[in-house]
Amino acid sequence: MLFGRLRDVFLTLRFRLTAWVTLVVFLVVLIAMLSVRQVVLRALDNEFDQRLVQDMEDIKHIIPQYFTDERKFKEFVNRRGLAHIHVDWFVQIYDPKGILRWATDNAPRLPPPRVPPVEAPVDQSSVRVVQAIVQPADYPPLLIRLGSTRLSIDDDIALLNFIMIFASAAILVLAPLSAYVLAGRATRPISKIITTTSRLHPKNLDERLPLLGTGDDLDQLSSTINGMLDRIAAYIDSNRDFIANAAHELRSPLAAIRSSVDVALDRLRTPDEYAALLTDVAEECARLTNLVNRLLVLAEGDAGRLAAQHHNARLDKVVRESVSMFEAVAESKGIELKLAGLAPATVPGEEYHLRQVVRNLLDNAIKFTPAQGRIAVDLATDPDKRQTRLRVSDSGVGIAAEDLTRIFERFYRADKSRRREHGPGGNGLGLAICQTIVSALHGHIDVESQVGHGSVFTVTLPLASPTPIP
Ligand code: ADP
Numbered sequence: 429m430l431f432g433r434l435r436d437v438f439l440t441l442r443f444r445l446t447a448w449v450t451l452v453v454f455l456v457v458l459i460a461m462l463s464v465r466q467v468v469l470r471a472l473d474n475e476f477d478q479r480l481v482q483d484m485e486d487i488k489h490i491i492p493q494y495f496t497d498e499r500k501f502k503e504f505v506n507r508r509g510l511a512h513i514h515v516d517w518f519v520q521i522y523d524p525k526g527i528l529r530w531a532t533d534n535a536p537r538l539p540p541p542r543v544p545p546v547e548a549p550v551d552q553s554s555v556r557v558v559q560a561i562v563q564p565a566d567y568p569p570l571l572i573r574l575g576s577t578r579l580s581i582d583d584d585i586a587l588l589n590f591i592m593i594f595a596s597a598a599i600l601v602l603a604p605l606s607a608y609v610l611a612g613r614a615t616r617p618i619s620k621i622i623t624t625t626s627r628l629h630p631k632n633l634d635e636r637l638p639l640l641g642t643g644d645d646l647d648q649l650s651s652t653i654n655g656m657l658d659r660i661a662a663y664i665d666s667n668r669d670f671i672a673n674a675a676h677e678l679r680s681p682l683a684a685i686r687s688s689v690d691v692a693l694d695r696l697r698t699p700d701e702y703a704a705l706l707t708d709v710a711e712e713c714a715r716l717t718n719l720v721n722r723l724l725v726l727a728e729g730d731a732g733r734l735a736a737q738h739h740n741a742r743l744d745k746v747v748r749e750s751v752s753m754f755e756a757v758a759e760s761k762g763i764e765l766k767l768a769g770l771a772p773a774t775v776p777g778e779e780y781h782l783r784q785v786v787r788n789l790l791d792n793a794i795k796f797t798p799a800q801g802r803i804a805v806d807l808a809t810d811p812d813k814r815q816t817r818l819r820v821s822d823s824g825v826g827i828a829a830e831d832l833t834r835i836f837e838r839f840y841r842a843d844k845s846r847r848r849e850h851g852p853g854g855n856g857l858g859l860a861i862c863q864t865i866v867s868a869l870h871g872h873i874d875v876e877s878q879v880g881h882g883s884v885f886t887v888t889l890p891l892a893s894p895t896p897i898p
Contacts, residue, residue, distance in 0.1 A: 441618065442611045449607035450600075457599050461592045468588060472581045477549040480558045483508065484574050487519065491572070492564045494521065494530070505532060516555070516579070522571040529570070541573050617646040621653065633661040666838075673839040677719055677855050681712040688712070722857045725784065726838065729864035734781065740892040741779040743816060744772050747807050750786040754794060762799035765790075768806040773816035774892045777869045785865050788858035789820040789885050795854065797824030797882070814891045815871075821884040827877040835875070836863045862887070 437443055486508070493501040509517045509532055518535035522528055526540040538552060545559035557575035564570070617640065624637050636657060637650035688708045697705075728734050751767050758765035775782070793803045801823045809816040827835060831842040839856040859873075866873045871889035 442615045445611035446604055446607040450604045453603040454599055458596060461595060465588055465592060469585065472584055476556065476578065476581055480549050480556065480574060480576060484558050484560055487572055487574060488560065488562050491562045491570065495564065495567050516577040518575055520573040524569055541571055545571060621650060625653065630664055633657055633664065670838055674723055681715045684712045685709050719855065722861055725861050726864055729868055734865060734868035739778050740774050741777050741782050743775050743782055744770050744807055746779060746782045746786055747805060747818065750783065750790055751805055754790045758794055758803065761794060763794060763797050764802045766804045768804045770807050771809045773807060773809050775816060775869065775889045776892045781865045785862045785887060788862050792858060793820055793822040793824065797822045809891065816889050816891055818887040819884060821882065823882040826879040826881050827883055828879055832875060832877060835859050
């Protein structure tokens with residue numbers, strides 16, 4: 429339980445940002461401090477060596493007094509030694525045979541210097557020494573060794589180390605604290621996004637993420653999520669409307685069937701009466717079947733199962749058959765139905781679906797065209813664009829501009845009162861089905877219309893690719 433909670437904290441973006449920032453800051457500062465330490469150490473060493481070399485130069489100048497006025501010489505050397513506070517500064521004088529002739533009291537016991545001596549400053553035991561051969565005029569040569577402990581430098585280094593450890597400890601405390609506060613500020617909008625989106629539910633999609641107007645990535649993320657929520661809410665709304673409308677449309681044939689059955693069961697009836705009632709039931713069942721089939725096509729379209737896969741169909745054949753099928757109805761209404769053009773066209777898709785498109789368009793054209801009207805069907809192909817175009821034009825009642833944008837919506841009927849005038853049967857799904865099928869076949873459907881003058885529906889579909897010659 430505790431482990432799980434700790435793991436949740438470790439997984440948060442805030443914690444990870446804090447850890448990364450702390451690590452990076454700590455490493456950068458550590459590398460910077462070590463580099464500075466190295467430079468300071470080198471500078472201290474150089475300065476120390478230069479002082480030794482300078483002391484040696486001074487001793488070289490004073491060395492003749494070692495022979496002429498030894499007391500003065502020793503005074504000089506001791507004065508110089510005292511000037512080096514906190515360090516053991518010493519001088520040793522050897523004869524050419526390597527025998528120690530004189531040394532300051534604090535000189536450590538060291539092996540005799542090598543001959544010829546190394547003149548550059550070197551470490552010997554725990555001291556740093558510089559050596560030289562001095563040849564005073566009229567006197568035998570002397571080997572001088574001058575040395576000093578590094579105590580003062582060691583003190584400086586110890587101080588430097590202490591500062592570094594203290595600074596590292598301070599960074600280890602301050603860096604995570606400040607990184608945690610900053611990461612908290614940076615991730616606050618994300619926490620807001622998480623709490624708001626976790627409150628969302630299909631029944632409550634009204635809430636939106638606040639936009640701070642900074643235009644940064646998080647603001648863009650919030651605006652993208654808001655856009656997505658808008659689309660989901662619209663989709664859920666349209667689905668709700670669709671279910672309510674579908675239930676409503678299913679209810680009327682079911683109610684009609686129920687009432688016919690009630691009448692039949694009410695009392696004993698004559699065979700003719702039963703036959704009439706059963707005919708009504710059969711008609712309502714046919715309406716129900718038709719409606720359910722239409723709903724199924726839409727559902728398949730939504731599920732992406734209408735897309736043409738391996739089937740090709742002859743659209744010209746479907747158009748010719750459909751026009752012949754509607755000729756009788758058109759004639760009975762006194763409408764002229766003409767096939768103006770019929771170019772051969774094979775399109776990828778199921779013949780059954782193409783038939784539904786053509787029949788819905790013809791059915792509407794006949795339904796909304798009064799007697800003496802004209803309907804023309806024209807199928808043309810454009811081999812260059814590899815597409816075919818079916819045009820169904822009528823001289824019917826036309827569609828008002830405000831309805832034109834909505835007639836492809838599910839269950840939308842432009843003018844309910846006028847619909848009754850043009851006979852029953854429409855439930856506002858015909859054009860929605862046409863659009864679903866045509867879109868699934870990668871085509872599009874357009875309409876142009878003028879009230880009182882008629883409408884033109886145009887379906888454009890891609891042609892099937894020619895079968896390669898083996
Ligand atoms: P329905 O099945 O009710 O005809 P559709 O989806 O096929 O539904 O059509 C939707 C609406 O578009 C119809 O109710 C009608 O108002 C209008 N409409 C469709 N085709 C035509 C047309 N050729 N002429 C005039 N109005 C039309």
